Amino acid sequence: MPLTFIVIVAAVVAFVWLRNQPPAQRPQAILKLALLVGTLILLVLAVTGRLHFLFAFLAFLYPLLRRLLPSLLGGLMSGNTAGGGTRASAGNQSRVSGEILEMSLDHDSGTMSGRVIKGPMEGRELDNLSEQEFLELLRYCRANDEDSARLLETYLDRRFGDSWRADDQTEDQESGRAGSAGGPLTESEALDILGLEPGASRDEIIKAHRRMMQKVHPDHGGSNYLAARINEAKECLLG
Structure with a gap:
């Protein structure tokens, strides 16, 4: 009974811990949880002298693991790159920042x-x-940084x-302002927006711009603000 109670509580x-994780970090959280559970099971089997059952089970699963393990490890490595503090590999993710907000857009999922x-x-x-x-955050952004306000609205x-606009009592009446971009971009900011590395070729810049516009173009339900910044990033890098 005590062991059953401990398992239920755990x-x-x-x-609860998994549900509180941001959606973008849940795959990594599930993997960490699975590793922890696996380690605990291994310890219990070792203490109780039943470790040989685990080896027999792994021998049974070996042909399947041999095929699946490389792809699982590849997915874990790519997930850690996207979720960590470093820049994602070229063409996979874009970053746009204001003074208050930092936003990332996944190229594959949108x-x-x-x-x-x-x-x-x-x-x-x-x-x-x-x-x-x-x-509350939107009101703060509108009062302090227009770029961040446009990012949050997007x-x-x-x-x-x-649906959120019905509760927004302070929405700006100047609808045309939504499509305007902020100050001039630096080369580093332009590379981040297009998800490129320094030294990207003209062809890579054009392809990244085309790929991004397919994701955020206003005609496809995207954002005027992001489309303007993506166009500006292309002009900055090709100019």
Whole structure:
């Protein structure tokens, strides 16, 4: 009974911890959890003298693991690159930053993720904010940094559609402003937006621009603001 109770409590704690992880980090969290559980099982088998059962089981699974392990390890490495603090490999992810927000766009899935880098909510991931916190953050961005406000509006549009605007009592009346970009881009910022490495060729820049515009073009339900920044990044790098 004590062992069963401990297992149930551990399972509940693991479930709550996993649910609180940002969606973009959940695959890595699941892998970490699986490794922890596997280690604990190994320790229990070693203490109880039943380790030979594990070896027999692994021998049975060896042909399957031999085929699947390389792809699993490859997925783990790519997931760690995207979720860590380093730049993702060229062509996989773009980053656009304002003074308050830093946003990433995955080229393959088209999903956006973001983090607050300045202000009262500094360090918070956008995936973890409540509806009220989104509106508070939006008001703060509008008062302090137009670029960050446009980024947050883009994120909210892609995540919630137009439904969030019904609760936005302070939405700007100047609709044309949504398509305007901020200040001039540096070469480093332009590379980040297109997901390229320094020294990218003209052909790579054009291909990255075309790929990004397919994801965020306003005609495809994308963002005027991001489309403007992507066009500006191309002009900056090719100019």
